[in-house]
Amino acid sequence: MTRRERLEALLEGRPVDRTPACTYGMDRYSQPWAAKEPSYADILSYTDRYDHIFAYVGSYYASFGNSDVLRLAEPEMVDERTHTEGKATVREITVHGPRGPLTCSSRETDTTHTVWVTEHLVKADDDIAAFVELPLAPQAPSAEEIEARRGALGDRGVLEFQVPTALCLVCENMNYEDFMVRTLTALPELLAMLERCQELVEQWLSAALDNGAGPCFRLFGAEYAAPPMLPPRFFEEAVVGFDRRLAEIIHDHGGYARYHCHGPVRQILDHVLEMGMDLLDPCEAPPNGDITLHELAAIAGDDLILMGNIQLHDLETLGPEDVDRLVAEALDEVGGQCRHVLLPTASPIEVPLRKQTSDNFKQFLDSAWARG
Numbered sequence: 001m002t003r004r005e006r007l008e009a010l011l012e013g014r015p016v017d018r019t020p021a022c023t024y025g026m027d028r029y030s031q032p033w034a035a036k037e038p039s040y041a042d043i044l045s046y047t048d049r050y051d052h053i054f055a056y057v058g059s060y061y062a063s064f065g066n067s068d069v070l071r072l073a074e075p076e077m078v079d080e081r082t083h084t085e086g087k088a089t090v091r092e093i094t095v096h097g098p099r100g101p102l103t104c105s106s107r108e109t110d111t112t113h114t115v116w117v118t119e120h121l122v123k124a125d126d127d128i129a130a131f132v133e134l135p136l137a138p139q140a141p142s143a144e145e146i147e148a149r150r151g152a153l154g155d156r157g158v159l160e161f162q163v164p165t166a167l168c169l170v171c172e173n174m175n176y177e178d179f180m181v182r183t184l185t186a187l188p189e190l191l192a193m194l195e196r197c198q199e200l201v202e203q204w205l206s207a208a209l210d211n212g213a214g215p216c217f218r219l220f221g222a223e224y225a226a227p228p229m230l231p232p233r234f235f236e237e238a239v240v241g242f243d244r245r246l247a248e249i250i251h252d253h254g255g256y257a258r259y260h261c262h263g264p265v266r267q268i269l270d271h272v273l274e275m276g277m278d279l280l281d282p283c284e285a286p287p288n289g290d291i292t293l294h295e296l297a298a299i300a301g302d303d304l305i306l307m308g309n310i311q312l313h314d315l316e317t318l319g320p321e322d323v324d325r326l327v328a329e330a331l332d333e334v335g336g337q338c339r340h341v342l343l344p345t346a347s348p349i350e351v352p353l354r355k356q357t358s359d360n361f362k363q364f365l366d367s368a369w370a371r372g
Helices: 003-012 038-050 126-132 143-156 166-171 176-185 187-210 232-252 266-274 293-300 312-317 320-334 355-371
Strands: 053-057 078-085 088-097 100-109 116-119 157-164 216-220 256-260 279-281 305-307
Touching (some): 003 143, 053 216, 126 187, 143 157, 166 187, 232 256, 293 305, 320 355
Parallel strands (some): 256 279, 279 305
Antiparallel strands (some): 078 088, 088 100
């Protein structure tokens, strides 16, 4: 079996000859910046040969200016200014909407490849209505782009499209503490924003599917409301219906829905299964999560593929013997109870990449091939 064939068989519920291992985006197809960074050259060469790649398509951010779901129909409504502050690149955006200007800003550094939002688009309660009225026109990847990505990836794995949920779009465009307070003080306004964001996500997703997107779609955002962050009733009201609809759209086109949720998941597992999700990641064990991989596998059975659960921190700090032990323990915990993809809980974003981390990711793949 090629790596692509193995993943396709796993997704379809057919037998596979080993447990696949994926580095969670530690590849040149998911992280173009890493392909340009010399300290990543060695590990990317290794993942080219041994990683079962779920290659990202689309942004895994949901803040305005960083997500194609939140594109404006009229680009001239946006003013953007970029400047440097020390080793950081700062972006300042002003959106001239029907209710007046909305502003946001973010920064990126040369040593950490992530986007830090320093000012959110939605600040005051009145900004929620201003956001809802913005003439947004999601921009999905074209059929030509999708085919080019699929051709470049070849038999190394499968494409995976990044889909921010409505909840994620809401939470990443306002301060999270403000979001939590608004669940108590401005719930109708918050639900109106969720409804609008759901419309936008569905537009983006449907257009991507029409252009040939698939087979996998990673839905991210649930952790913002999963208990104990918020009460179970809020998750049921503001997440389950919306995310179930996304899974249905994906399934209607023959795709697979991967549900991403860091931290505790025990209280949402029934919802994950009820919504029809096909995969769950990263399945963090205690103390980061609240359920063991063994327990999760017993619940998942034939209904859910588990992806996990090696902590990135362990891959950054432990030795190769420890990594081999962690892989063996994860395989033993699942014990054939369900379908499984070995996966870290995240991938590195540091520059330069330390040799210890690179060597441990190699050991992770080596151990998976030897033991899986």
